[in-house]
Amino acid sequence: MQHTLLKPHIMNATPVTAPRVAVVVPIFRHSVLLSEAIESALAQRAGFRIQLVLVNDGCPHPETDEVCHEYALSYPDHITYLRKPNGGLSDARNHGIRHALSTWPSVEAIYMLDADNRLRPDAMSNAMAALDRHPETGWIYPNIDMFGLPWAGDYGGDYSLLIHTVMNVCEAGSLIRREVFEAGVYFDTSFKSGFEDWDFFLTAAEAGFRGRHIENFGFLYRKRAESMLADSERDSDAIRSEMRKKHKKLFSPRGLLELEQQEAPRYAIFLADRGEVLLTVDPDVPDARRISMAEFERLWWRTQTDNSQHHMPPILLMTHSAVLDQLRRARLLHAVLWTMERRLAQQCFAALEIEPRDAERIGWNEQEAQDSTELHAAMLMVRPGLFSDIVRDSSIAWASGVAARPCALPTTLLRLQLPETLFSNGEELYTAAAHDFVGVAARYQASPNRDALAYRWDWRTPDVPWRGRTHEISRIPTKADAAYPRISRDGRDIGFALPLAEFGGVERVALNTARAMKRAGWRPHLFILEAQSCQFSAEWRDTFESVTFLADPTFMTWGPANSNYLGTDVPDWSRSGDQRQATAMLAWLDAVINFHGGAISGVMGQLKRFGVKTALSLHLSDLSTFQRPVGNTYLGLAFEHAYDAILPCSRQLGEWCHAMGIPADKIVPILNAPSFDLPEEAEARLDARRATRSPQDPLRVMYLGRLDQQKGIERLVSIIETTQALRLPIEWRLIGRAVISDSALELPPQISSLLEPPLTTPEGLEEAFEWADVFILPSYYEGLPLTILEAMRSGVIPIATDAGAVTEVLHQWVNGVVLSQSDTISEALTALERLASDPALVRQLSSRARTDMEGRNWNNAVKPFIERFEQLRESRT
Template identity: 50%
Template sequence: MKDTLQIHDQPLVAVVVPIFRHSVLLVDAIESVLAQVAPFGIKIVLVNDGCPQTETDVVCRHFARTHAPQITYLRKPNGGLSDARNHGVRHILAHLASVRAIYFLDADNGLRPPALARAFAVLETSADVGWVYPNIDMFGLNSAHDYGGKYSRLLHSEMNLCEAGSLIRREVFEAGVMFDTQFQSGFEDWEFFLSAASAGFSGQNLETFGFLYRKRPESMLAESERDAAGITFQLRKKHKALMSPRALISLEQQEMPRLAIVLSDLQQVILTTDPAQSSETISVEDYIHRYFLAKSNPAREVIPPYLCVTSSASFQALTATGLLHATFWMLESLADKTNFGAVTAFGLDEDRMGFAVHDTAQGRHKNVSFLMIGPYLLRDVIFDSASSWIDSLATETSQPSMALIELRLPQSSFDIAPLAKGTAIIDFLAILHRLRASIWIEGAKQRMDWREGDVTRREGSHLILRRHFADEPVYPRMPSGGRNIGLILPLVEFGGVEKVALNFARAIRARGDLPHLFVLNSGDAAISSDWRQVLESITFFTDASFGAWGGGTKTYFGTEIPHWAEQGNHDRAVAMMHWLDAVIDFHGGAMMGAMGKLKRLGIATGSSLHLVDLTAVGRPVGNVFLCMAYEHAFNVVAPCSLALADWCHALGIPKEKIVPTPNAPSFPISAQRLAAGLAQKGQRLPDEPLRVLYLGRLDAQKGLNRMTEVMQAAAADKLEWRIIGRPVLPDALANLSPDIQRVLEPALTRDEDLMAAFDWADVLVLLSEFEGLPLTILEAMRQGVVPIVTDVGAVGEVVINGQNGFLIPLLNAVAECLTSLRTLATNRDLLSRLSSAAARDMVGRDWIHATKPFLDALSGR
């Protein structure tokens, strides 16, 4: 007895027994601890939580008096289970320096004799384990539940993995983790362990723990099951950081990646969520073993649900396009809806990028370079006794359905062949037959564990993150080093807004941040090499129901609220962009409806505004008004001119939210090139015809009718005209006047061509109905081209009448334009003076400076 007393003087483990109303069953619990077989002392701390039953006090006192010093009796006013446990912990921390781990035993539960020794041995041998948790063998209502398998914070965010009856390292409590007394109706243990996980600790299941749980039909936990929804809501609110999508995708990557990417030529399998990263790379043989291990006990073991077969060359080729993540996101969506998702590619002569999704791949499937299959079909074809159905994949008349992603890429810039001519079908069938012939397949069909696997969510772990986005597939990208900033455009062609966005991207890159492009309304875009040089990734928003405008039944001060803004699948959009640090909307129309959700995820949101559209009768409408409607969803608004900034403020956007980002020339030009051009312009002879340039889109907004009038009226003047551009709609060409058509040249896309055009020109004519601040004017002025422009929008912020150009009123634009042209044609000194002033006024006007305040505001600086 003396040895027993001595061993308990320096206990290594303390058992806290909180007691309220279990005055008789308490004896069984205490006895089960006294019966522990362990090579170290165990202290029992009975905490009477103000139980009104005298018997509880009597039992506790008697045990404490007769088993001193092994049993300590603490009594306290009633405060609930969490408070009672904390009381016991505080006593231990204050008085028992030798205790290295604490166990919580509810007064109606029990332990098998080897339990604490076994659990303590795990803590001793695994320094990275913060607590050891048991399986739950229930008596009373008999059942047995397996909580085995690797500990996962991802799973723990979704379900209560760990029983309170766990052995917890002292350091957890010393780190300040205690039971939250606000959680009184149950789930205290879940909250406690989430706090421990947040503090950097992790758990480990011990199969042989030997914990016995008394289960009755009506118990506190049964009561709390009824309140589960409310309690879970409180939990998620408190542990927002752990349960945020950013945290969850990192956990998914680390613990339960959703993709198994087979590089068939290397016989390697990459286990990952983010295809640009790798959680783990294993051999095909290891993958096969793990696959069947997971199928033999899905509650304990996990395998990525999606299998994608490709080759290393195809994988590298896809990575080079910048479409890697977008493609895998699309594949995952398709594999959910059909039997297979697949990828092929098509080479374009033009410098454009895009994709198309074909619901059936018939005839084109045999050369696909990527093939993805979902979890349920894979399982079915592996365990199916016959293989003829799946083997038909390799034939012309493939029976399994397959949706095909066809990537369209400029063949001058990318190696198309590995994407266009792959062997993914054959490689997949090879892997499949290896799986079917595996030595493990028979064993995987057998149920060997007698306990019920309770961690059923392990098999569908990729659905945990989806839950935050209404079960939409989540873009498989990890928040990585550096700030990731998304640029949202409805389409990418050659418009001014796109050019501004490209320059934003350049400025973002120059700051060391990472720009990502999201194209909303089209599967095909003019994403040229200029874009590709600066972008980190490109994604096409694959929601066929998305429309930037249209279908709306409500208006906001006369501007339609598009249907998708109100009722579209915002979750899919948010699932696409959840991983970004910031997004900038460039007149994305209906996408503004999803901005609020992005903002609530902690993503900084900005709106880049360019011009107020006018209806046919001249009423202001458009993206600026839509931005007003969704103003609360944006952190920062970036009007492209001071006038637009004032206008936004006048309409109600707080001043601190408005960061004007004045436009600048859309392409860079070297000082030498600029000087050479200006010098060349200075050598023009006075009797040469005045060179007049129009450069831009050919649509009604641009005042083409006025320009035609001017051209007709000046037919006899010594003027040389060049009109460069194209209409948005190709068939609108025929509607252009013969005067324009006679001198019309195709649109210019290359910077060198634009520079050459501005070098040629003396004057830029732009008689628009409405504008923002056209980039063409700034580019022209930079190269000394004198602007003759209507005074609309913010044009007046850069063109000062008579000083660096002619700013003419819209009402009398034709006459004033004619006068200006004739003046310059006959007064070359004036032309030269205005040209120099125009060039001088553009010095220092660049995107790095222009965007800095906005980008600083977006990053919270």
Template identity: 35%
Template sequence: MGGMTPPAIAIIVPVFKHPGLLPEALDAALAQRGGVPVAIVIVDDGCPFEETRTIASAYALAEERVTYLRKRNGGLSSARNVGIDYALRAWPGLEAIYFLDADNRLTPTAMANALGLLRQAGVDWVYPSIDKFGIEWSGNYQAPYSRLAHVTFDNICEAGSLVHRRVFDAGIRFDETMKAGYEDWEFWMQALARGFRGRCHPSFGLEYRQRGESMLRDSNRQRAGILAYMREKHRDLFSLRNLLAWEHEEAPRFALFTDAGGEVLWFSDVEAPPRRMTLDQHAESFAAEEVEPETLGTPPYAVWLPAPAVAALRQAGLLANLLWHLQRLCARHQAVAIHLEADRRGVALEPDAAAPVSAPIGFAAGQAALREAIRDQGSDGWLAAVAEDADSPQLGRLVLRFPCAEEALLVGAYAPTPVATAARLRQDHDPARRRRWIWRKAGATPAIRSYADYLATAVGADHVMPRARGRGPRRHVGFAVPDGVADGVGRVAAALATALRRAGCATHLFVLGAPILTLGEDLRDAFDSVSFLGRALPMEGPHDFLGQRIALAGDLEGAEPALLGLLTELDVLVCSHVPALSAVLGDLRKQGTKVVGHLHALERSALGRGIGHPYLALAFEHVHDLLLAPSQELLDWLRGAGVPEAKLCLLRPAATLSITAEERDRLVTARRSRRPGMLRVALLLGPSAGPALREARLRLVALTRQAGLPIDWVAAGEALDGALRRRLGALGVGIAETLADAVASADLLLPEMAEAAALAVRDAQLLGCVPVVPTESPAAGLVRGGAGLIVEDEAALLPLLRDLAVDPGRVARLSAAAAAEGAAAPGWTAATEALRDRLAAWFPPP
């Protein structure tokens, strides 16, 4: 090789059992022209046919540009790797390596064509469109290179690609354990993981031989198993964070129209900067996509919403979930009318509502429905219904009520409408003016508008939330609750979320309950975003575990894909009393989410048997990274049940009120000055206060009135509907707007038997209000030692109140003890220290 011009490209030709076709491949490699010096390295992978050795040796002896290497059989990956390592050592100035299978051919300018493109910035390998001979077929691969399609759809890069030397210098080689095929696909995955990218040369010059049977057809028969291996090997590459980021960059899911004639925002991730298009640019792409959907594309969903409404939704943390529900509704309707209403009391969602009173502020439609409406200009379609402000069976409706300024929901003269957009799109939508100029067949790569579907399929979802987890130091913690933050479980979740948010976490609430849901006013302080599943989940499943009825995968009445699409992109998911969710925790954990179970109490049945969510945690302990318990007693029970110590964490409840010592003393003094000689008792009646407890409390008040006891009653809580308020008012019971107002003015607190009782007890103690709880209450452990009172049952309350009403000294002593306990009890910052330590261990700083 002394007089040989140093090659710019080494062509590696692995050969095994193809001796009759080898000369055709070698002749094509040697016939390269265009001023690009090449060398050919034949790697005989222990072929048993003597003809292979004879032919390869003859070429090597006759042509100095040909090197013949023979090795023991190790498979295609091993042969290519031997050729790579030899070429890099033999020619230090080598620019690139090309892989030519022994049964394929090259046109004379193939290497010159590819090298010219490879030398451009940002191109790490050049791959061809496929032109097959034998069984003839030509496929178009010239769409802009997509990492998302390459990972989720198929191997869109043929092994016969020209690869820059820097890829090999990074240590990337073919996986020699992969002997059943797709080793080239896995090679590209390695390159993707290192940040390399390819680009298609439509006139590359590869001629691919296709016969009735081949190694590729054998590989396709084992496709599922090979893909499972690659997914496991490249878990980070397949992470939803990567897939969403690639979708946002390569094939945005939404086209958002925010005013009648302005720019169109293309995006997938609501937190990332959108691609800004003019309406003319969008219209041009929309029309071109009709004939070249695999090369040109517009987002599969169009949304029309005024900019002030979008800003209000973004500020409320509701935009991503709204878009998620619009996707789902567009699968069932031609289009969706969006009704947004201001409601300062909380948030409520009706994802498939009847015609509401308010007029729609916006609309959404899938691309297929929009194209159909543009082609069919009849008077009975959804677009005509929008134009005439009429109802239509093709038009679904979504109602979302949330706290915002009324002005944000006004529809101005320049508000975007699908009618105006369709009129503009029709101007370019003339099939007679357009034809497909690409002669190769479509289908080799997916239509760009379908990328979102491949992404969802990759994670087992039907639709994926359009929000990616950030790559910064802020950790994203989700809280899954059954019915919002107004109930007991939700209030505990909101308190924990507030503490973690103050510690720098991003917190997200997921309400997995009925289609119409409300949230309390403290939402904005606790959570960065709020999301609704929008459908009911089964409360139990068909399987028995220690007397508990549990649901496994496949038992959720088809809700699994929705849950997997909703609960995406979280570092941590805290699960609170949503039994059905346990069935998908394993899949979420496989996506990289840490799963935390938040337990509150071990309940008892009427027969005294242990029941409740701790048993559910035992059934699914394997998929939990951590279990939070409010007391040492529950931790000991979990230890006794076999839960490893490393999975246990104490999370004592703390007060939710923020108050100074001076303010507390002022409130206690003010309480003493009101109606001397009267015992002041507060009732907490939250969402968990069922009819039986409400009637019991009404009877208790009535009995104290009949007995003439000097008691002032006050009630607070979400269960105080109009009827209950009237009945309490008839008994002389005052109404407090908040729990804080109630305990600030009361000597005693009678909370409901619920998970949030512990928070109410801590709030009461902080203000010197004495909590009275039953033995089985989750808060019983907080009042032992004189900081409150424990009663056996409801019947014990009347005698207790009779005694306390005539013993103000005892009440004062109990109040002082409660205040001391409240002042000494750790706040949420201290209470969450152990949990925050776990988070720091899971996610150490870079």
């Protein structure tokens, strides 16, 4: 064809030098509009050379080739024309980028100009000046000023990667520093349906680069009723799903929480005693920002004038620094914030009252306070957006209702019971949070800044709506009412999930496993799934970094079930229940162990997808009414796929797991060991006690444990009554209480008179085992009871039924006595009569029991599991 050279434009006035900026224009089916894009690029007023790279991506319109040729011939010093087979938008951009980088080493930045868009004359000069001013910035992005369908969107404010995960704040028409591409960041050619620019900038951010917005960029976006973008929106769910898979760490609950802490703190925690406001997600991170109340007020007003450029924490919390300290000592600070935030989904306010108790327990309850009780609140949390509504209201009277007698506004009141030992002597409880909040609201409402709310201050439409809803972004993966407000920094936060925490064997295994892991550098966290209170003595406080009650009435460890697996009910909650809150509670962790949590197995698969390493601790099978084994062991088989490791308490149970289909390399036994350490002086006392026992001394026999049917209590009663009737030289101690209600259990009066309260301290247990010669346990079913191991360590001879893995440690008439399940009572009586009459045999079995327990401790027991999880942690990182 005949080529007519176009008249050179203003760019000819710039001397021919090495280009500093390359403008890459991918072209497909925009042959007519293309000339407008080229002309706008040629018209740039800049003190540096700009090179245009036109990339014809196999466009089927001959006119595209003609236009590109004519411009390239007319502006040979400023335009390069490349042709290639069609590969899609990403491929065309990458082709032009690679050509520019390899051809002109002088190019410092590349601008992506779509063929149907335009630039104002100073666009490149403005953007390059911003890059020069901010050498730490990876790219400069614009507002969106549209023509065609006119509209102007304000994308101003600090760049937020957190917000970028939910909306594309960076137009492809951004000026991108050369180093971004040299780091290997290019457009992903697998994104054929759109959002490839969104993915590109997320990839750049993951590589350590960040964007910066400028107000006067000079970008013009052609908006039509139908376009590639409109088509992409039709497939947006599928495309977003692919982005989440590609950027898995970024979109994970942990990744989003870290960004929320860095960029958009969730809570504004007013400390009434200090006149300070703490801006944070996690109040314990070292970089939490503290500002004065006056500074907070100034910043808050900035967010109220109808723009989306500024962030302020959306959730306001009124409290006192002493309250934060009390909750930290109780290991409950994060849990309280999380629970209160969840309650804001239904109420305007959530309030906390703290009640000291003399028992070594923590517990909670809640009620609706409106029209029922006055608030004596140690904390008051305000629903997002409500404070702004109060300030805009014509009167403070409505808001004052939260401090009325009784409370006049929709408020959930949480009451927290804490041990008195957590409070300083003479420390007064702060109870004025509601009144202090009303005072702050009144001051803001009286501010002269309120007049500014009546005006619109920007001609563009605020178009980053997530700026005021950043707290909702970290909720997206779990869809919960609140994301748990704790940041895991180094991959060593591990959760221990239990239905309750009392004095049972499973809880003691959890406690000792946590201790061993803490000594190995992990941070244990306790999660109570169903109970509303738990024992919390010093040994628990010293072990666990935090305690959280799930506080979800929809959860039951063993609830209704419409299906079963090998005869064991599979709770409906585990398959179809509302798992959002439980998932959020655990999703921030690096690892979690389920200790007989029943239905909580249902969330483990999702946690595993989030990158949380999961383990299941197994202890025993229960027996059904028909004496069939059922329970957590079988439920564990049903959910085995959701776990990275299975942790049986004995080798025997591990072999059973393998026989039932669990891969061998997934089974990591944590062999039970005594649950408390003996002090050094205890060994000497035990030696003396055993050596000085007189042949005339009665045989001291002890039962220690729960009083329920599983433990064979009716057998025990018969054994005690018969030894008393036979006048055998036996002195009995019966220690324990019913933890799980058993309506069939009723002790005879002469047996009840022997009953002592349960022992809850290592000192008490040590004394009891030091006293005893024999420990008896006539259970119907067991795992590997800790009390047997503790008895043997102290030289106490166990007499126990053949249940669970008892015979793994107990050997007949070598270090104890094993009773059959069929003739338990008579065999126990025979054994007791023989031992009562043979002091030498007592010394022999006692000595061997102590010897067999040497070296059996929790550090050794947990070591293989720690090594396995260290490997899993390293593979994740």
